[in-house]
Amino acid sequence: MAETVTALSEQLFALLQKEKLVLLSTIDSVSGAPHTSTISWVYAETPERLRFAVDLRSSVVANIKANSKVTTTFFGGGTVNVIYGSARIVREPLDGVPFKLVCIDLDIESIRDAMFYGSRISVEPEFEKTYDKRAADKLDVQVFEALKKA
8 A cells, every 4th residue: 555645745835836726625514515616826835734715705614614624636747636634714814815815724634646547637727817917916916925924
């Protein structure tokens, strides 16, 4: 059996120092079913912890309050990485941003390469903001600065 990986490699840590497309899975607080959201305001605070922000009104907040177990999934290093861990609310609301966000930490319990055998990701998915680019860039800077101060 392979050894359990409990911290980000240098490569994955570096990838998570800037905005990244990440799938966040929680357990729905009402139905108990899996719930997946796409987030991008996420960064690796340390090799053992991710920090991210979501809207205060997001169901993610209630889900984490009810059940702290989460996974995050992202593309990087030619593969699909899944991080398992426990999430907790750090700041509600997050200071220094123009609307109400919640700062959440995810303490990493394990990391798994979820790519199927004999393959690799050759091109990672990309996204673009569909609203005013200048406003989006300004907001991203505000959010990441606030996350680092929380």
